[in-house]
Amino acid sequence: MTTAALPTAHAPRARRRRGPKWLAPALFLAPGVFMFVVYVIAPIFESIWISFYDWDGLGPMTFIGAANYVELFDDEAFYTALENNVVWLLLYMLAVPGGLFVALFLNQTVFGIRLVKSLFFFPFVISQVVVGLVFAWFYDPSFGILAMIFEAFGMKPIAILADEDYVTYGIIAAGLWPQTAYCMILYLTGLNAISPDQIEAGRLDGAKGWRMLWHVVLPQLRPATFIAVVVTVIGALRSFDLVSIMTDGGPYGSSRVLAFYMYEQALSEYGYRMGYGAAIAVVLFAIMMVYISFFITRMISNERGGR
Amino acid sequence: MKFKTAGLLAAMATALGLATSAFAGTLVINTDMSDPAPKAAFEKVIEGFKAKHPDVEVKWNEFDHEGYKTSIRNFLTADPPDVAAWYAGNRMAPFVNAGLFEDVTDVWTANGLDEQLKSAASSMTIDGKKWGVPYTYYQWGIYYRVDIFEKNGIAVPKTWAELVAACAKLKEAGVQPIAIGSKALWPTGGWFDYMNLRVNGYEFHMDLTAGKVPYTDPKVKAVFDTWGELVKPGYFLENHAAYDWQEAVPFFVNGEAAMYLMGNFAVDLFLKGGLKPEQIGFMQFPEITPGIPMAEDAPTDTLHIPAGAKNKEDARKFLAYVASAEVQTEWNKTLGQLPVNSGATRPDDKFLSAGFEMLSKAYALAQFYDRDAPAEMAKAGMEGFQEFMVKPDNQDKILERLEKVRAKVYQ
CATH class of the missing domain: 3.40.190.10 (Periplasmic binding protein-like II)
Structure with missing residues (x-):
């Protein structure tokens, strides 16, 4: 810290004599690198290490090799969770076009539009737990609004959250509500930055409606789209809170996702299989890794291209 | 996940903070009695214990009922209290096997509990030793x-x-x-x-x-x-x-x-x-x-002494105190459940009377699926x-x- 503060205290010429060129950046990076190593890198390897053990978190650890993985690949619940994760990833993407649509709709100058925009953004501001509770009531088969709508049409209400076929879709719908709002705000800021010249030029060339959107507006929204996709993928993969609040993985485990299954095996009331939980975490990490590497290569190539 | 972890950390911090400020003669008790009736009942028990043992300072950390099931694993290893609430049967086996609970067979023998708490003795025994004291059960x-x-x-x-x-x-x-x-x-x-x-x-x-x-x-x-x-x-x-x-x-x-x-x-x-x-x-x-x-x-709720407790002497006094017939009578009256001690008087309530009658004639008592398995x-x-x-x-x-x-x- 003291070394880092030195350059400001001395004349610029003295700086060069103070030590090798790499020292200052290294020192500035050190706190960040330290945190990253301790809280991100080390836990990754620790998880991988634990996943080879049978451990209840209290007693001694027994090395069991790949037995946790062997068990995992023979575990129906794991495949249910994996399948649900895929469904989550695919359907959660609806938040991106949904957010774009709302943003385009709200991107106009009328009286009170700021208030309307904030109202649309509201679901993202409230906690996921509240979203989960609100939707759980919405779906409630005896007093929920959905049940009332079904009854108004003379149909028997479906208990969405108690039906193994609908439950995941029901939770995703709840998750899309705040996620769409998030994407919307990203696109709204993106739309602000659109250059009016290009719109004007496009209009002179006779572009209208869809063609204008597709060829003129969307390309300029690419950075916003990229971020929207990124946050949505992350949102889908860490979809833990809604599952926990709305169904607790039920009915009979049919709405589990990998993150929730890991929590259940490692930390919940009936769990405490740290090794097995870690093995699930490693698989989830491997899946995320595919996406993360894509993200990183793309970021690097973008940065290089921009230079 | 975030808020659960936060709650857990807060709970651990509380446990740590309270425990470090403890001195000799202080009895730290962790329980999961967060519902109104059990909470009021346990307050009375502590009052009674203080009156009987004025030299002992009692620190009671009360946890949320569901959260306790996760917290107990942390505080038993990280910073054990002197008395902890838990459940009988196989539910206590992981802690007993991990050496986290204290063998309290001596409390049983010294206070004649083998006779008085006979109905729950088998569910408190692992490897021929007693690992805690039951205070209530229900049908x-x-x-x-x-x-x-x-x-x-x-x-x-x-x-x-x-x-x-x-x-x-x-x-x-x-x-x-x-x-x-x-x-x-x-x-x-x-x-x-x-x-x-x-x-x-x-x-x-x-x-x-x-x-x-x-x-x-x-x-x-x-x-x-x-x-x-x-x-x-x-x-x-x-x-x-x-x-x-x-x-x-x-x-x-x-x-x-x-x-x-x-x-x-x-x-x-x-x-x-x-x-x-x-x-x-x-x-x-x-x-x-x-x-x-x-x-x-007939699930039984119990109190235990963690193996790492600092004040085991007073903890034993407390266990003996809550096992006694008078205390169990009073406690279960507020709690609305059945006392385990055979000398205790059960609350005057038609459901409890019916339950007690049924249980006293029962061939055997199971704890519950998630406590037996x-x-x-x-x-x-x-x-x-x-x-x-x-x-x-x-x-x-x-x-x-x-x-x-x-x-x-x-x-």
């Missing part, structure tokens, strides 16, 4: 709506055939026969316990929860076949997987459902929901296989029971899955 059974039964001319069922007939009659009258909310899974464990206890008996049930019998055994299949006689015609509350047990209570209170298999703690909610005591009846779970001695579910088996088992109660046709698939889990859990 399980079927609570039913007396008025609805009368209106439909139904007598209290004594046998399985009568129960099934009663259900059919209720269903015809437009009443859901049996209320249940299976979202939290454990209410299904109560049904399985009773089905197995009545179809196959106590010994078989204990063998099964101890992992000695495969789930694919014909006797287990018989349990599900019989259970199916209630599931398949739709005698259980529709959409029960969407409700917690409390959320299923309104159906019972509003008269949309007529029976509810539950522990005695549910009565409080029935009464708060607006039912009068005379509208609620209590019946023993009816006989299924004739001649099999009737065993019951190890955690991993219990979780998979209760999930299977819930699936069966929604999709009874999956029976064989469920049992095969449970057998796979059993083979793995009890190696």
